[in-house]
Amino acid sequence: MAKVGFVALIGRPNSGKSSLLNRLIRSKVSIVSDKPQTTRHRILGVLTRPDSQIIFVDTPGVHRPGYRLNERMMGAVYEALRSVDLVLHMVDASERFGKGEKYVLDLIRRIRQPAILLLNKVDLINKGRLLPMMEFYHQRHGYREIIPISALKGDNLAVLLDRIAGNLPERDLEYPDDYLTDQPERSLAGELIREKVLDCTRQELPYSTAVLVEEFDEGRRADGLVVIRASIMVEKESQKKIVIGRAGRMIKTIGTRSRKEIQRLLGVRRVALELQVSVAPEWRNREVLLDRFGVV
Ligand SMILES: Nc1nc2c(ncn2[C@@H]2O[C@H](COP(=O)(O)OP(=O)(O)OP(=O)(O)O)[C@@H](O)[C@H]2O)c(=O)[nH]1
Ligand SMILES: [Mg+2]
Structure with missing residues (x-):
C-alpha cells in the first residue's frame, strides 16, 4: 500500500498547468506555449515514488466556450473535477485577480473534492505580494494548503509533492511503477x-490550428528511422499561407523544430517528417473533425 490518487490540474489558460506536470514527472507529455488554450484534452502523467503514486490529470484552461471545440475542452475540465481525489487549483500569481479567476474559484468551491491552491510564477512577482494574496484566497475557500511555486524554476516543488501525497488515501498502485502517460507516441x-x-504564429492562428497524424510508420524503427506524415489543419486559405510562409520558410522551420523534438521523444536517430497544410473550414464546430483530430 502507498499514497495513491488522481490529482487534477485546474486553472485559467496559461497559468502553467502543463509546465508543472512535465516538470514533476520529468518528461514532456503535455505541450506548453505562451498562448492561452494550448492544452485541448485530458492528459495523464504518472509519478511513482517508493511510497506514493500520483496520477496527475492535466486539463484545458477554464474559459468561456465559443465553439464546439471549447465545449469539449470544458467538458474535460468538469469530468476531471468530478472524478479525482484532489484538485490543484493553479493561479498565475503575476496576474491580477479578475472575473476569469473568480469563475475558477467558484467552480472549486462548488465541488466536494479537497483542493490545494498553487500560486504559480512567483519568480515574476515581488515577494511582498505573496502574503496578502495567500490571505485573500484563504478567506475565500478552505484549501487544504496554499503553496507558492514556480513551475518554470522549480521552486517549492519538493514541498508540493509531499503535501499532495499527504492528502491522498492509502491504496494499491493504480498503474505499474514504470507507467508514465496515457498519451500514445503518435499523438505526442x-x-x-x-x-x-x-x-511560430500569432493572433487567431494558434486557436485555428489542429494537427492530424496521417501516418506513423515504425517499420524501420530498429534501424533508427521512423516515418511520419502529418497535416496541419487551419480554417482559411489566408491562414494556410501564413503557416507555409514566404517561399515555404515558416513550414520549414516548423518541420525542423518538430523533427528534432520528435526524435528526442522517440529516441531514434532520424524521423522523416512530411508536413502538409490543409484547410478544413469551421473544423472547431464540426463534431466529426473534432473526433478525428482527437479532441475528446
Ligand atoms: N515565469 C514563469 N513562467 C511560467 C511558469 N510556469 C509556466 N510559465 C509559462 O507560462 C506559459 C503557459 O504555460 P503552460 O504550461 O502552457 O500553461 P497551461 O496552464 O498549461 O495553459 P493552457 O494549456 O493554455 O491552459 C508558458 O509560456 C510557460 O513557460 C513559472 O513558474 N514562471
Ligand atoms: Mg496546458
Whole structure:
C-alpha cells in the first residue's frame, strides 16, 4: 500500500498547468506555449515514488466556450473535477485577480473534492505580494494548503509533492511503477508539431490550428528511422499561407523544430517528417473533425 490518487490540474489558460506536470514527472507529455488554450484534452502523467503514486490529470484552461471545440475542452475540465481525489487549483500569481479567476474559484468551491491552491510564477512577482494574496484566497475557500511555486524554476516543488501525497488515501498502485502517460507516441508527435506551430504564429492562428497524424510508420524503427506524415489543419486559405510562409520558410522551420523534438521523444536517430497544410473550414464546430483530430 502507498499514497495513491488522481490529482487534477485546474486553472485559467496559461497559468502553467502543463509546465508543472512535465516538470514533476520529468518528461514532456503535455505541450506548453505562451498562448492561452494550448492544452485541448485530458492528459495523464504518472509519478511513482517508493511510497506514493500520483496520477496527475492535466486539463484545458477554464474559459468561456465559443465553439464546439471549447465545449469539449470544458467538458474535460468538469469530468476531471468530478472524478479525482484532489484538485490543484493553479493561479498565475503575476496576474491580477479578475472575473476569469473568480469563475475558477467558484467552480472549486462548488465541488466536494479537497483542493490545494498553487500560486504559480512567483519568480515574476515581488515577494511582498505573496502574503496578502495567500490571505485573500484563504478567506475565500478552505484549501487544504496554499503553496507558492514556480513551475518554470522549480521552486517549492519538493514541498508540493509531499503535501499532495499527504492528502491522498492509502491504496494499491493504480498503474505499474514504470507507467508514465496515457498519451500514445503518435499523438505526442502530433502535439509537438502543434506546439511548434503555436511557437511560430500569432493572433487567431494558434486557436485555428489542429494537427492530424496521417501516418506513423515504425517499420524501420530498429534501424533508427521512423516515418511520419502529418497535416496541419487551419480554417482559411489566408491562414494556410501564413503557416507555409514566404517561399515555404515558416513550414520549414516548423518541420525542423518538430523533427528534432520528435526524435528526442522517440529516441531514434532520424524521423522523416512530411508536413502538409490543409484547410478544413469551421473544423472547431464540426463534431466529426473534432473526433478525428482527437479532441475528446
Ligand atoms: N515565469 C514563469 N513562467 C511560467 C511558469 N510556469 C509556466 N510559465 C509559462 O507560462 C506559459 C503557459 O504555460 P503552460 O504550461 O502552457 O500553461 P497551461 O496552464 O498549461 O495553459 P493552457 O494549456 O493554455 O491552459 C508558458 O509560456 C510557460 O513557460 C513559472 O513558474 N514562471
Ligand atoms: Mg496546458
